[in-house]
Amino acid sequence: xxxxxxxxxxxxxxxxxxxxxxxxxxxQVRIARDEKHDALMYxxxxxxxxxxxxxxxxxxxxxxxxxxxxxxxxxxxKVKHVDVLAQAVVVSVNQFDSFxxxxxxxxxxxxxxxxxxxxxxxxxxxxxxxxxxxxxxxxGGLPAETMLPKxxxxxxxxxxxxxxxxxxxxxxxxxxxxxxxxxxxxxxxSQVLVVSGSQQTLDLAAKLYLDKGTEILLEAPxxxxxxxxxxxxxxxxxxxxxxxxxxxxxQLRKRLExxxxxxxxxxxxxxxxxxxxxxxxKRAAVAALLDxxxxxxxxxxxxxxxxxxxxxxxxxAARLRKASWIYTGTVSKTLxxxxxxxxxxxxxxxxxxxxxxxQSADLHTNRIGQWQALQWIGSQKYQQHLxxxxxxxxxxxxxxxxxxEMHFTDLAEWxxxxxxxxxxxxxxxxxxxxxxxxxxxxxxxxxxxxxxxxPEPDKHHGHLRLNFxxxxxxxxxxxxxxxxxxxxxxxxxxxA
Amino acid sequence: xxxxxxxxxxxxxxxxxxxxxxxxxxxQVRIARDEKHDALMYxxxxxxxxxxxxxxxxxxxxxxxxxxxxxxxxxxxKVKHVDVLAQAVVVSVNQFDSFxxxxxxxxxxxxxxxxxxxxxxxxxxxxxxxxxxxxxxxxGGLPAETMLPKxxxxxxxxxxxxxxxxxxxxxxxxxxxxxxxxxxxxxxxSQVLVVSGSQQTLDLAAKLYLDKGTEILLEAPxxxxxxxxxxxxxxxxxxxxxxxxxxxxxQLRKRLExxxxxxxxxxxxxxxxxxxxxxxxKRAAVAALLDxxxxxxxxxxxxxxxxxxxxxxxxxAARLRKASWIYTGTVSKTLxxxxxxxxxxxxxxxxxxxxxxxQSADLHTNRIGQWQALQWIGSQKYQQHLxxxxxxxxxxxxxxxxxxEMHFTDLAEWxxxxxxxxxxxxxxxxxxxxxxxxxxxxxxxxxxxxxxxxPEPDKHHGHLRLNFxxxxxxxxxxxxxxxxxxxxxxxxxxxA
Numbered sequence: 001x002x003x004x005x006x007x008x009x010x011x012x013x014x015x016x017x018x019x020x021x022x023x024x025x026x027x028q029v030r031i032a033r034d035e036k037h038d039a040l041m042y043x044x045x046x047x048x049x050x051x052x053x054x055x056x057x058x059x060x061x062x063x064x065x066x067x068x069x070x071x072x073x074x075x076x077x078k079v080k081h082v083d084v085l086a087q088a089v090v091v092s093v094n095q096f097d098s099f100x101x102x103x104x105x106x107x108x109x110x111x112x113x114x115x116x117x118x119x120x121x122x123x124x125x126x127x128x129x130x131x132x133x134x135x136x137x138x139x140g141g142l143p144a145e146t147m148l149p150k151x152x153x154x155x156x157x158x159x160x161x162x163x164x165x166x167x168x169x170x171x172x173x174x175x176x177x178x179x180x181x182x183x184x185x186x187x188x189x190s191q192v193l194v195v196s197g198s199q200q201t202l203d204l205a206a207k208l209y210l211d212k213g214t215e216i217l218l219e220a221p222x223x224x225x226x227x228x229x230x231x232x233x234x235x236x237x238x239x240x241x242x243x244x245x246x247x248x249x250x251q252l253r254k255r256l257e258x259x260x261x262x263x264x265x266x267x268x269x270x271x272x273x274x275x276x277x278x279x280x281x282k283r284a285a286v287a288a289l290l291d292x293x294x295x296x297x298x299x300x301x302x303x304x305x306x307x308x309x310x311x312x313x314x315x316x317a318a319r320l321r322k323a324s325w326i327y328t329g330t331v332s333k334t335l336x337x338x339x340x341x342x343x344x345x346x347x348x349x350x351x352x353x354x355x356x357x358x359q360s361a362d363l364h365t366n367r368i369g370q371w372q373a374l375q376w377i378g379s380q381k382y383q384q385h386l387x388x389x390x391x392x393x394x395x396x397x398x399x400x401x402x403x404x405e406m407h408f409t410d411l412a413e414w415x416x417x418x419x420x421x422x423x424x425x426x427x428x429x430x431x432x433x434x435x436x437x438x439x440x441x442x443x444x445x446x447x448x449x450x451x452x453x454x455p456e457p458d459k460h461h462g463h464l465r466l467n468f469x470x471x472x473x474x475x476x477x478x479x480x481x482x483x484x485x486x487x488x489x490x491x492x493x494x495x496a
Numbered sequence: 497x498x499x500x501x502x503x504x505x506x507x508x509x510x511x512x513x514x515x516x517x518x519x520x521x522x523x524q525v526r527i528a529r530d531e532k533h534d535a536l537m538y539x540x541x542x543x544x545x546x547x548x549x550x551x552x553x554x555x556x557x558x559x560x561x562x563x564x565x566x567x568x569x570x571x572x573x574k575v576k577h578v579d580v581l582a583q584a585v586v587v588s589v590n591q592f593d594s595f596x597x598x599x600x601x602x603x604x605x606x607x608x609x610x611x612x613x614x615x616x617x618x619x620x621x622x623x624x625x626x627x628x629x630x631x632x633x634x635x636g637g638l639p640a641e642t643m644l645p646k647x648x649x650x651x652x653x654x655x656x657x658x659x660x661x662x663x664x665x666x667x668x669x670x671x672x673x674x675x676x677x678x679x680x681x682x683x684x685x686s687q688v689l690v691v692s693g694s695q696q697t698l699d700l701a702a703k704l705y706l707d708k709g710t711e712i713l714l715e716a717p718x719x720x721x722x723x724x725x726x727x728x729x730x731x732x733x734x735x736x737x738x739x740x741x742x743x744x745x746x747q748l749r750k751r752l753e754x755x756x757x758x759x760x761x762x763x764x765x766x767x768x769x770x771x772x773x774x775x776x777x778k779r780a781a782v783a784a785l786l787d788x789x790x791x792x793x794x795x796x797x798x799x800x801x802x803x804x805x806x807x808x809x810x811x812x813a814a815r816l817r818k819a820s821w822i823y824t825g826t827v828s829k830t831l832x833x834x835x836x837x838x839x840x841x842x843x844x845x846x847x848x849x850x851x852x853x854x855q856s857a858d859l860h861t862n863r864i865g866q867w868q869a870l871q872w873i874g875s876q877k878y879q880q881h882l883x884x885x886x887x888x889x890x891x892x893x894x895x896x897x898x899x900x901e902m903h904f905t906d907l908a909e910w911x912x913x914x915x916x917x918x919x920x921x922x923x924x925x926x927x928x929x930x931x932x933x934x935x936x937x938x939x940x941x942x943x944x945x946x947x948x949x950x951p952e953p954d955k956h957h958g959h960l961r962l963n964f965x966x967x968x969x970x971x972x973x974x975x976x977x978x979x980x981x982x983x984x985x986x987x988x989x990x991x992a
Contacts, residue, residue, distance in 0.1 A: 110758070111849070112707045112729075118852050148657040153649030161644040161832030196692050196836075196858040203857050207728075211608045229856045232703075233608075262606070336657030338863035340692075353607070356614050360725045361699050362692040366862045367834035 113212070117232050122452050123224060126437070130446035136479030138466040139446040141272065141421050147392050148336060149385050151372055160367040166359040168194025168343070169370045175377040176329075176343050184314040185327060187345050193354055194365045198302055198342035201328035202226050204357045205298055206233040208350070209262040217255055217264040219247055221424075221453035221463070223272050223300065226265055235262075237455035242274050244415055246282030249289070256293040263296040268316055270303035270420030273453050273465035277418055280313055287319035296324040296350075303420040305334050305386055308394040311418060317345075324350055331373050333421070334386060339369030393421070393469055400468035403477050407484040411491075412464070423466045424450070429491050430462025436486050443482045609708070613728050618948050619720060622933065626942035632975030634962040635942040637768065637917050643888055644832060645881050647868055656863040662855040664690025664839070665866045671873040672825075672839050681814040681823060683841050689850055690861045694798055694838035697824035698722050700853045701794055702729040704846070705758040713751055713760040715743055717920075717949035717959070719768050719796065722761055731758075733951035738770050740911055742778030745785070752789040759792040764812055766799035766916030769949050769961040773914055776809055783815035792820040792846075799916040801830050801882055804890040807914065813841075820846050827869050829917070830882060835865030889917070889965055896964035899973050903980040907987075908960070919962045920946070925987050926958025932982050939978045 123139070130137035167173065173192040180187050195201050202225070209216070212234030218227065220239035230237060238255055240247040246268065255261070266286070268278040278286070290297050299317045317325040330342035346354055358364075376382040400423060401416050408414075412425040427433070433449040434457075440447060450463025464483075471479060619635070626633035663669060669688040676683050691697050698721070705712070708730030714723065716735035726733060734751055736743040742764065751757070762782070764774040774782070786793050795813045813821040826838035842850055854860070872878040896919060897912050904910075908921040923929070929945035930953075936943060946959025960979075967975060 112703065112705050112710065112758075114707070115704060115849060118849060142659055145655065145658060148654060150654060151657070153652070156649070158644060158646060159641065161647070161834045162641060163638055163828075163833045196862070199856075200858045207608065208611060209608050211610070214608065225856065225859075232856060262608075332659075337659040338657045340858060340860070340862040353611060353614060360695075360721065360728060361857070362696045362836060363721075364836070366692070366836035366865050368864050368868075369862050372864075 114232055114234060117234065119228055119231070122434075123448065126446055126448065129441050132444070135441070135444045135446050136471060136475045136482070137446040138468070138471060138479065138483070139448050140470055141467055142470045143333060143337065144392065144396070144469050147389055149376075151336065151375070153372070155375075156368065156371050160371055164364045164367045164370075166355055166364045168192065168365060169367060169374065172370050172374045172377065173343075175374060177345070179378060180315075180327065180345055183312070183318065185318040185345065191345050191348060191351055193344050193346065193351065193358055194370055195328075195342045195344055195358065196362060196365045197332060197337070197340045198300065198328045198330040198344070199225060199229075200358075200361065201298075201300070201326065201342065201344045202229050203361065204344070204354050205263065205265075205326060206230055206235075207357050208353055209296075210235050215259050215261045217252075217259070217261040217295070218455065219266060219271065219274075220455070220460070221273050221450065222265065223267060224453050226300070227453070227455060230265070231455070239455060242271070242276055244276060246276065246278035247286065249282065249285050252286065252289055256289060256295060260293075261295055263298050264290065265298045265300065266316065267300045267303075269301055269313065270306060270417060272303065272420065273422055273448070273450065273463075274424045275415065275417035275420050275422050277311070278313065278316070283313060283316050284319060287316050287321075290316075290323040291321050294323055296326070298326045299328070301327065301329045302333050304329065306390065306393060306421065307419040308390060308397060309418045326350060326354070331376070334389060335373065335376055335382075336369075339366075339372055341365060341369040341373045396468050396471075396473070399473055399476060400466075400471075403480045404466075406477070407480045411484060411487050421467055421469045423468060425464040425466060427462040427464070427487065431490060431494060432458075432461045433464055436490055439490070440483060440486045443486060445479050445482045445486070447483060610728055610730060613730065615724055615727070618930075619944065622942055622944065625937050628940070631937070631940045631942050632967060632971045632978070633942040634964075634967060634975065634979070635944050636966055637963055638966045639829060639833065640888065640892070640965050643885055645872075647832065647871070649868070652864070652867050656867055660860045660863045660866075662851055662860045664688065664861060665863060665870065668866050668870045668873070669839075671870060673841070675874060676811075676823065676841055679808070679814065680810040681841065687841050687844060687847055689840050689842065689847065689854055690866055691824075691838045691840055691854065692858060692861045693828060693833070693836045694796065694824045694826040694840070695721060696854075696857065697794075697796070697822065697838065697840045698725050699857065700840070700850050701759065701761075701822060702726055702731075703853050704849055705792075706731050711755050711757045713748075713755070713757040713791070714951065715762060715767065715770075716951070716956070717769050717946065718761065719763060720949050722796070723949070723951060726761070727951075735951060738767070738772055740772060742772065742774035743782065745778065745781050748782065748785055752785060752791060756789075757791055759794050760786065761794045761796065762812065763796045763799075765797055765809065766802060766913060768799065768916065769918055769944070769946065769959075770920045771911065771913035771916050771918050773807070774809065774812070779809060779812050780815060783812050783817075783819075786812075786819040787817050790819055792822070794822045795824070797823065797825045798829050800825065802886065802889060802917065803915040804886060804893060805914045822846060822850070827872070830885060831869065831872055831878075832865075835862075835868055837861060837865040837869045892964050892967075892969070895969055895972060896962070896967075896976075899976045900962075902973070903976045907980060907983050917963055917965045919964060921960040921962060923958040923960070923983065927986060927990060928954075928957045929960055932986055935986070936979060936982045939982060941975050941978045941982070943979060 126139045127137075129135070130139050170189070172194060173189040176192045176194075177187050177189040180192075195204070206229050210230065210233035213236050214234065215236045215238055216230060217238050217240060218230075219242045221242060222239070227237065238259055238261060240252045240255060242248075247266075266278075268283060268286075270277055287297075289295075297317055297320060299315055301315065304312075315327055317327040324347045326344050326346045328342065328344040330337075331339060332342065344354065376385070397417060404414065404423065404425075408425065410428075412427050414423055414425045417423060432451060433447075434451055437447075437449060448465040448467075450465060451457035451460055453463070453465070454460040622635045623633075625631070626635050666685070668690060669685040672688045672690075673683050673685040676688075691700070702725050706726065706729035709732055710730065711732045711734055712726060713734050713736060714726075715738045717738060718735070723733065734755055734757060736748045736751060738744075743762075764779060764782075766773055783793075785791075793813055793816060795811055797811065800808075811823055813823040820843045822840050822842045824838065824840040826833075827835060828838065840850065872881070893913060900910065900919065900921075904921065906924075908923050910919055910921045913919060928947060929943075930947055933943075933945060944961040944963075946961060947953035947956055949959070949961070950956040962976075
């Protein structure tokens, strides 16, 4: 067995293909003599191979230098295995027949260290699979198309075609600040930063706070895309268990006593995925704890306006007296996600940094979408639209609840969501719900497994996230019936 | 003299204010006993202070633990100096009078390491100063407002309000790939990623490639905002001198022989700031060198279409045979920057990574702007508009050249740009042009000093970047006359 330094371009291409899920077994890789990347071979030994994979690429480079005398130029290889995590490609060398297996590493100059943590998005893959029109999908989080409001563009001034301010349009910032103040969040327009969808807030916050190994605190479960970007930037993700009315406070205190997280990331209102809305008491208690320990709050509120019982609770950021905070929202769930207009409001100590990070990310948010958002925010027609939206989604929620009771009462437990877009089911007999996906899709049903919403997926089996806003009501019953059958079969198989 | 651990929030606030350029001398900082962030004082010594600044914050934390016995709680401080680079705030403690000066560091949990490299944007500050209507500004790079095309929105389908694909709109990707193929760049729509302005390409590339200390290769000078984001992500910026027809090839080979940069970032057509367009020969030679050394190319082409002599040269990416590449462009210079629609086209090995990074950054680019861009790309009306744009800017360039010859012939040398938006002046008697800014602004003239376009500004004194596209022609002559007078006075003062 040998270790082999493949040409950088080759290895990157192999990783790319492997991460796309392509089958690489026996793919041929040609290393040409003239590439200035001659293959480097090491003596065969299976244990050594594993050892070097564990050591990682830095040590491998050092080892290569030691073995420099063994430099060979090689011809054609067959890929046996690509280990994306270890950034290793194991190939067999043709001219030595299959007795020789080789390890190639990406050279330190190839990609950044963080790219090794760049996961393929399960949501993306499921949504792709759910594109087939026959699939009944509970997987996404899309607004219902019928409820996208008709928007007018006639009045938009031509001058919005010019470059704009990184902060966002002044009038929109004023309107957003006024909305936030109405919720109890004391702020000025100068604290408002318009972003390209609230996903960008997570990107900016990650840049502001995260180095490799930085501890942060999250709800368990938490928003999958937040988890992914925080992990991409190297965060060490600590969690607090989510309960029906918000986080477990004793656990939260314990985490804060034992750690100094750079920030805590919370979705207190109709959380994605758990649908939990924090109680008044827990909002107050969380704020007090963050003040006590001086931990920055990132409060993500995309679902706040989608309330079905009329309830509205003051943001946690509005209850802080000392800790720094970022409050973020979007028009994606209430107006048009295609505009990509979100916003953050930050305590004054954080704002200048976030502004500069925004500027370096994309200069400013598109002004067309900002102008459209401004036509709605704070207007009477927006209130009217929100009211219709709540009625529409409440009816879908109610129909979903009935269908769930029909098909899932024996299989799972759940709380009826008072807002948002999701039901969060907990199986009475837990299993890894990711293993259900293939059969569900084979039955033309798509759903989101619960595991990826936890930093430690394998410790949290047995949840399903079901979106109720987007499914055709005529197919709801059939879809849940089939999904229940898939769960039931899997449980019987495991019991057998 | 003492070292003091200020409360995290205080220190962050001080940094924020300092980076905003606020004068902090004698600002009062109150540390309350009840904040659980008691002040930590160390014995006075000026040399020790510098020593600890050099050590950086990690060692300081260790030192704090050693001196834990000296923990004090303090009252009110006056800020003497904020050293953003060292993340240090030097304050004097009131109750000990001015004999005591303290050093406060941000605790490791505060911001990410990269934020210490987050520079305030000189462009931003100059543009802010140039907002006054009386200022004649050569500083920005804005399209002329009179040349923003009138766009229609009537036909846009409502369905574009829904979430879209991270890759971008399929029809737009097809159109962009077709345009690129017409330039000689072999590619498929599957290699096209629509981004939120080509600035986002730089963000995605930085995430893909850069760790702290990663070597990259740039033209000197290069695009300021690229330099800033690459430095933010920790890049070690190597440079190749720019000549009138492209980079110095001997220097380029030398760099590639001695280093293994993660990528080379080039703006081969009407570069910002130097206005250089690479010759055919240099394009071919650069491509051959990148293939030879296997170095990834990032080719940034915002100005390609703004050609005044009709010349068009095949992209360097189109000449590569082995090396990986990212080619990026935008509609910001030819259509409407306010749409925030740009694109990248990448070799297939890089695309899947860039797509995931795009998804985690902002899910997808706004669909409204994408739809508008699609109405133009590849159309007859776009060709007509480009033709008018070129005529318009050529006339402005010609008028600017005449005015420059009038006022700057004795002061500077320059090449007449054959495209783009800028003149790049080299003073015959170099001085740090940043020192001219205050007086220029006092005379109601704004320009961009050349120094920040180099990774090592202090080694590159004596250039000015002058935008010719945006100034009111009626004020051009007066503006350049005043600017020349400012330069002349400064040189006389220095000679005296």
